[in-house]
Amino acid sequence: MRSKNLSPRTTVAIFLLPSLLGFLVFVAAPIAMAAGMSFTNFSGGPKFRFVGLRNYAAAFGSPQFAASLGVTALFTVWTVALQLVLGLAFALLLDAKFIGRDFLRGLVFLPNVLSSVAVGLAFCLVLDPKRGPVNQFIAHLGLRPPNWLAGEDSALGTLVMVGVWQSFGYYMVLFLAGLQTINPSLYEAASIDGARAVRRFLSVTLPGLSPIAFYSLTIAIIRAFQVFDQVYVMTGGQAGGGPAGSTTVLVFDIYRNGFGAYRFGYAAAESVLLLAVVLLVTLAQDRAQRKWVSYDLA
């Protein structure tokens, strides 16, 4: 029953199936299953039953869940803010033409391609509270060095620092790409109108960057929400989660409940809440973009 301008079905099937199968089995089905499982007390065995909203009630009543949300929020706010500010600052600094510019761009992006496990182990050495080079230096100056990853108050901040170190170059590249989309004649027009550098930045650069800024913000938030490797590697492995649980982010809590305690139903409920956050952030970006972003400058 295909109309004249549709491609033959078998052709479509042959080209579509390799990706569609992976998508359906390992992405779409898990999303649907997460929702279903979250209403059960499934723990991996054959016997389980429907428990209604009990997992969600348990999550919202659990101090551990609340704490993990708090840790995640704190980590996200700091990481996102620092990554975007530094990313934008370095995009602006490295947009100008000068000798060594391309080398610096490459250097700032470099940490992005490295294994987070390798990077985590390196920072463990560098920030070792007693013998690490940083604290030896601070002590040498006669100051009291922080405990970094070993301190209840400083562990999360240290993870933020490592996360920013590794990723702000990614946002620099995004902002640099954004800067290239701004029509140069707008700067000329602004200059002719007598606009100074600050004014040009506020009324040409920033609006021109707004689409990329919203995209970066969304990506940065979602990535910060999924931080796991650093928590695992730098703050105590499978049983870890930082001194006094200070780095137990939501994803780590899901991992521990699911793969440590086999509370799959409960961990699925936590996953659904994580999915809801991701969806909300994406939708909010979409809405905000429609309202705030100027596309007409490009």
Added chain:
Amino acid sequence: MISHRPPPTPLRILRALLFLAVAAAILGPIVVIASTAFKPDGEIYDFPMRLVPKHPTLDNFAKLADRFPLYTLNSIKLTAIIVLTQLVTATTGAYAFSKLKWRRRETVFTLYLVSIMIPVQAIIIPQFLIVRNLGLYDSHWALVLTGSFTAFGTFLVKQFFQTIPDSFLEAARIDGAGEGVIFARVMLPLAKPALATQVIFSFRYFWNDFFSPLIYLTSPRLKTLPLGMADFATETYSYVGPQMAAAFISIIPVMLIFLAAQRYFVEGVAASGIKG
């Protein structure tokens, strides 16, 4: 080239100092990995830290000799297979979404796009159960199959395919070429830059991937470099020298490829932002 050098102003000097500080901050941990990997135990925590070891040694690498050759081999094998699989799924998918016409094409593509935003950690519990029920737990198949789909790669290649005019395809069809021939002989050769970007992107991801191997592999003989490295660090907390040797092995290939193909890394990131 006779270039006119602007005179150094205070602002320029300040900027140069800032760049110097940033370069040091970024290179610092990388240099620590590279130099500690070749240091004997006694030198690791010397203050001030030496960049070049006083008595360079390969002892740290020797301590990795029992397991890490296998981890490295597993990483090379798995990364190669997944990168190739993704290349197949991304290009065929991209062709279906850009050059074939079928009902609900846009709807399905939107679903693909939405899935770019979904972190694997949010679906790992049910995905793990599916993999276990397929009998693939603790096998390399688990990683190959869960890694086979790439929404981002499909998107990236599709964007490129769309820039290839349909008239090219029509000409080939009139000459009697089937879709398979058009795909392999017309589209793929033209899309080389996009394919390079896709390959580089998935290489970087899977070479470094820690989370999925952690979930899906338990047998030591199957483990990959990042997972093996994390295990090793947990077991031998104070073996800092060998840990850095392992880190060195893990970052060297990706750094070399980055040096050689930086353009593709950067283009991939930029493409996701501008068109996304």
